[in-house]
Amino acid sequence: xxxxxxxxxxxxxxxxxxxxxxxxxxxxxxxxxxxxxxxxxxxxxxxxxxxxxxxxxxxxxxxxxxxxxxxxxxxxxxxxxxxxxxxxxxxxxxxxxxxxxxxxxxxxxxxxxxxxxxxxxxxxxxxxxxxxxxxxxxxxxxxxxxxxxxxxxxxxxxxxxxxxxxxxxxxxxxxxxxxxxxxxxxxxxxxxxxxxxxxxxxxxxxxxxxxxxxxxxxxxxxxxxxxxxxxxxxxxxxxxxxxxxxxxxxxxxxxxxxxxxxxxxxxxxxxxxxxxxxxxxxxxxxxxxxxxxxxxxxxxxxxxxxxxxxxxxxxxxxxxxxxxxxxxxxxxxxxxxxxxxxxxxxxxxxxxxxxxxxxxxxxxxxxxxxxxxxxxxxxxxxxxxxxxxxxxxxxxxxxxxxxxxxxxxxxxxxxxxxxxxxxxxxxxxxxxx
Ligand code: CTP
Numbered sequence: 001x002x003x004x005x006x007x008x009x010x011x012x013x014x015x016x017x018x019x020x021x022x023x024x025x026x027x028x029x030x031x032x033x034x035x036x037x038x039x040x041x042x043x044x045x046x047x048x049x050x051x052x053x054x055x056x057x058x059x060x061x062x063x064x065x066x067x068x069x070x071x072x073x074x075x076x077x078x079x080x081x082x083x084x085x086x087x088x089x090x091x092x093x094x095x096x097x098x099x100x101x102x103x104x105x106x107x108x109x110x111x112x113x114x115x116x117x118x119x120x121x122x123x124x125x126x127x128x129x130x131x132x133x134x135x136x137x138x139x140x141x142x143x144x145x146x147x148x149x150x151x152x153x154x155x156x157x158x159x160x161x162x163x164x165x166x167x168x169x170x171x172x173x174x175x176x177x178x179x180x181x182x183x184x185x186x187x188x189x190x191x192x193x194x195x196x197x198x199x200x201x202x203x204x205x206x207x208x209x210x211x212x213x214x215x216x217x218x219x220x221x222x223x224x225x226x227x228x229x230x231x232x233x234x235x236x237x238x239x240x241x242x243x244x245x246x247x248x249x250x251x252x253x254x255x256x257x258x259x260x261x262x263x264x265x266x267x268x269x270x271x272x273x274x275x276x277x278x279x280x281x282x283x284x285x286x287x288x289x290x291x292x293x294x295x296x297x298x299x300x301x302x303x304x305x306x307x308x309x310x311x312x313x314x315x316x317x318x319x320x321x322x323x324x325x326x327x328x329x330x331x332x333x334x335x336x337x338x339x340x341x342x343x344x345x346x347x348x349x350x351x352x353x354x355x356x357x358x359x360x361x362x363x364x365x366x367x368x369x370x371x372x373x374x375x376x377x378x379x380x381x382x383x384x385x386x387x388x389x390x391x392x393x394x395x396x397x398x399x400x401x402x403x404x405x406x407x408x409x410x411x412x413x414x415x416x417x418x419x420x421x422x423x424x425x426x427x428x429x430x431x432x433x
Contacts, residue, residue, distance in 0.1 A: 002028030005081060006091045007072055009036045011049045012123045013059035016093075016115035023112050024091040025065040032085055033066040037073045042254060042385070047397040048124060048153030082106045124153040131216075131403055132158040134181065134191030136206050137171060138198040143220075143247070145195055146175040148392035154400035161187040188213040193399065195247075196220060200288060204229045207244070211236045216243040216403065218395070222294045225429070227422045234415045243408050244415075245399060248295065249391025250366040251302050251413040252398060258383055259350075259359055259371045260303050267373065268354030274300055274336035275353075276365075277346045289322040289342045293428070294421045295366065296338045297327070298413065299350055304331050306420050313428040316344070327428060367391050 006024040010017050025031045035056050041049050051059075053071065060066050070081065078100075082090060087107045092100060094111040103109050133145070133155055149155045161181040162168035168180040181187035184206075187194070194210040196203055196219040204224040210217045211233065223246070224230050237244035250256045263271060278296045308329040316324040324344040329336040334353075339346045351360045357375035361368045370384040398410060409415065 004028040007034035252394035269356030272334040273353040277339040279341035
């Protein structure tokens with residue numbers, strides 16, 4: 001009996017998929033179809049898949065060509081499958097020509113011509129609304145929004161606006177955008193979503209204008225250091241039924257969410273000690289102290305909650321320039337310490353110590369793709385999601401889901417979380433000696 005195997009995502013099942021499965025089956029007597037698991041797709045950065053794994057499997061099953069359906073869960077699985085299922089021929093579309101030649105060591109590899117003019121990507125582009133993102137900036141770095149939005153179905157970057165017209169021109173050329181908007185009105189007319197990437201002192205006014213113009217807003221974090229201004233923005237967003245998102249990546253990242261789940265699920269017992277440090281030295285963009293501090297406080301609020309019983313802070317500063325800050329929070333079962341190094345360097349990490357173990361994310365924890373867990377029973381594990389991105393991709397994927405479902409509040413990092421961070425910063429600044 002000749003055994004064949006083929007793989008695919010099979011999202012938004014189409015004629016090309018049907019033809020491929022039919023031809024794969026005709027190559028032999030028994031066909032195994034590997035459907036990519038959700039986690040595998042996330043791991044390779046494919047966040048645009050619309051159908052659930054169950055639907056994709058069901059659609060493959062309905063063709064009647066597959067004798068067995070398996071899921072593809074990790075890189076390198078194909079070799080194990082070929083050996084395990086004693087495969088004679090591996091079949092795949094010729095868009096992959098050459099990419100699987102190494103499997104010739106295990107079985108015959110056959111590339112089959114694709115059905116012309118159709119793909120899941122094309123259907124996604126046609127059927128799902130593309131939300132255009134307009135950018136308001138005052139700097140050349142784009143925080144990778146251009147690259148990351150290119151990888152998410154449902155968003156594309158449109159025009160750029162900057163008060164400095166020369167900068168806008170350069171930005172447009174550098175990132176090959178759709179042009180410079182001469183004024184805010186032009187930008188708003190061209191966009192569904194506005195990304196605000198300006199100094200903290202200007203964020204409030206741009207965010208306010210964009211929301212009032214009925215646009216969804218992603219704004220660098222924090223929006224403002226004034227809780228009154230911040231509250232006003234949230235109120236406008238609610239009134240206009242528009243999404244207002246803090247551009248904070250960690251709470252959207254799969255690594256962070258998995259770590260939060262482990263801690264809140266009791267895997268390391270009760271939290272005794274929470275440490276989060278961040279240092280400007282390791283960031284490629286000139287963050288201000290407040291942005292660093294906000295970034296470091298947010299994970300604590302997500303993991304330990306808002307109900308600390310006391311807070312204490314110490315800010316080392318030269319005039320207005322804050323060089324280092326340490327903040328302590330007492331929680332009912334333990335304490336949290338946040339270190340922020342502006343000119344003074346600190347090691348970037350999150351370390352959470354519990355009664356039954358410790359979890360840790362090292363360098364660049366806001367975009368890390370793994371975390372470690374050491375348990376008091378002597379076991380240690382590394383949880384890896386194999387995903388390299390600065391986190392914008394998850395935030396944008398969430399934005400697209402929210403827009404398509406008509407939801408305006410995100411649970412990843414809510415209004416309550418956002419406002420609490422500002423309140424903490426306000427208090428720390430007020431307490432400075
Ligand atoms: N395929 C095909 N003809 C098409 C589209 C896909 O023969 N028009 C084949 C692919 O070569 C692959 C299998 O179907 O062997 C599963 O492909 P998949 O990547 O799931 O489908 P695409 O439509 O190519 O998806 P995407 O646009 O997301 O890459």
